[in-house]
Amino acid sequence: MTFDTIIRGGTVATASDTFSCDVGIKTGKIAALGADLGEAAEIVDATGMLVLPGGIDSHVHISQPSGPGIVMADDFASATRSAAFGGNTMVLPFAMQQKGESLREVVKDYHKKADGQCYVDVSFHLIIADASERVLGQELPALVNDGYTSFKVFMTYEGLALSDMEMLNVMTVARETGALVMVHAENYDAIRFLTDRLERAGKTETKYHGTSRPIAVEREATHRAISLAEIIDVPIMIVHVSNRQAMEEIARARRRGLKIYGETCPQYLVLTEKDMDGLNMEGAKYVCSPPPRDKESQVACWEGLQQGIFSLFSSDHCPFRYDDPQGKLNPKGRTSFRWVPNGIPGVETRLPILFSEGVGKGRISLNEFVALTATNHAKTYGLYPKKGTIAVGTDADIAIWDPNRKETISQSLMHGNTDYTPYEGIEVTGWPVSTMVRGKFVVRDGKLVGKLGGGDYVSREKSKLAVP
Ligand code: URP
Ligand code: ZN
Ligand code: ZN
Ligand code: ZN
Numbered sequence: 001m002t003f004d005t006i007i008r009g010g011t012v013a014t015a016s017d018t019f020s021c022d023v024g025i026k027t028g029k030i031a032a033l034g035a036d037l038g039e040a041a042e043i044v045d046a047t048g049m050l051v052l053p054g055g056i057d058s059h060v061h062i063s064q065p066s067g068p069g070i071v072m073a074d075d076f077a078s079a080t081r082s083a084a085f086g087g088n089t090m091v092l093p094f095a096m097q098q099k100g101e102s103l104r105e106v107v108k109d110y111h112k113k114a115d116g117q118c119y120v121d122v123s124f125h126l127i128i129a130d131a132s133e134r135v136l137g138q139e140l141p142a143l144v145n146d147g148y149t150s151f152k153v154f155m156t157y158e159g160l161a162l163s164d165m166e167m168l169n170v171m172t173v174a175r176e177t178g179a180l181v182m183v184h185a186e187n188y189d190a191i192r193f194l195t196d197r198l199e200r201a202g203k204t205e206t207k208y209h210g211t212s213r214p215i216a217v218e219r220e221a222t223h224r225a226i227s228l229a230e231i232i233d234v235p236i237m238i239v240h241v242s243n244r245q246a247m248e249e250i251a252r253a254r255r256r257g258l259k260i261y262g263e264t265c266p267q268y269l270v271l272t273e274k275d276m277d278g279l280n281m282e283g284a285k286y287v288c289s290p291p292p293r294d295k296e297s298q299v300a301c302w303e304g305l306q307q308g309i310f311s312l313f314s315s316d317h318c319p320f321r322y323d324d325p326q327g328k329l330n331p332k333g334r335t336s337f338r339w340v341p342n343g344i345p346g347v348e349t350r351l352p353i354l355f356s357e358g359v360g361k362g363r364i365s366l367n368e369f370v371a372l373t374a375t376n377h378a379k380t381y382g383l384y385p386k387k388g389t390i391a392v393g394t395d396a397d398i399a400i401w402d403p404n405r406k407e408t409i410s411q412s413l414m415h416g417n418t419d420y421t422p423y424e425g426i427e428v429t430g431w432p433v434s435t436m437v438r439g440k441f442v443v444r445d446g447k448l449v450g451k452l453g454g455g456d457y458v459s460r461e462k463s464k465l466a467v468p
Pocket of ligand 1: 184290343
């Protein structure tokens, strides 16, 4: 066979193995693995490089409505460009419903925003804000069958928080349709109570964001979400877990035989609440929910990754500009942490941070890195084995890494639309230099070569992990 491309001389790693071999690519798929593959229209020299499955970031927010006067920094073009430079070949943003909206219309709107605007492949989770009979009885089951096989529910946030009754109803639909529920677990009333009390005491600086949603808020909601899932007998994914106590709720549920999955994110490994202390609102750069905690929580999150309590490592990329009246420093945001939009950018830095802090420092193996950043995302969200691994027959979604390249993370290296990175100054070893989606380079040797619209929408199967 003559291949379109052969990636030659690299070290290939999957979630289970590491081996030296060449990768033969034909019509967007991996067609052969081995030595001496023969002819190709193009030979890519990967000597000294790692050849990894492209990262799949299954938790990103793009072009999401974020409240009056607030605008997300990234649209699909800038977010997927940034993703590609960060070694990712696919992202899973949310199509967010607001109360009263038709889910079907919401999905159509997101397709309008994304179609022809992506550099890497995309698929959508749904966010269910309106758990009415109309939505849960008809629209949601139909959408699951159409390939939108996962949805997120929120236990907090004005306009998004669902009651326990609504959570139970959503989980029932998930059980009946085979979809996977993602849960944002924080106690809404407790956060409102604490926020009001802090404001009455004049404690409005960004450092009080963390005080307004302490660990107990997250632990309690995690416990409650798990209990509700147990009552319905349905697997759930607890997203963005920030600390040991919430993690232990998941571990305990697992020991009791429940299918409760967990995700953590870079902010819980390398940031702390101290970052929100910054003077002159600098702390706003780190405001996200759940908030970064303390050093002990970082240790706990590493243990969760090592022990498999967390099967996913996602960015929770939720980009707002900092010095911008539509971003972190919006006029109301300057008056109280309450009005600082929650969320931080991270789609481009997720992989280098985990690679350097995890693989480089001996906390996880290269194969665990691949599992946590690509393979498990594909398995969890109905994309495997088309995506998430390097094997004959899979999509040729590949990131080529220089494992020895040293970089200091800095905004000047980023390719999204935010004006800062919360990871400024972190030194890493290991960097994705080229990214290929379905056999075509999007980023090559640090340069954008893909065309806008080269990324496709991908319809998903039901997750095997969602089976009750
Ligand atoms: O603060 C965060 N994480 N914002 C993004 C929305 C979410 O809850 O994931
Ligand atoms: Zn579309
Ligand atoms: Zn969330
Ligand atoms: Zn999120």
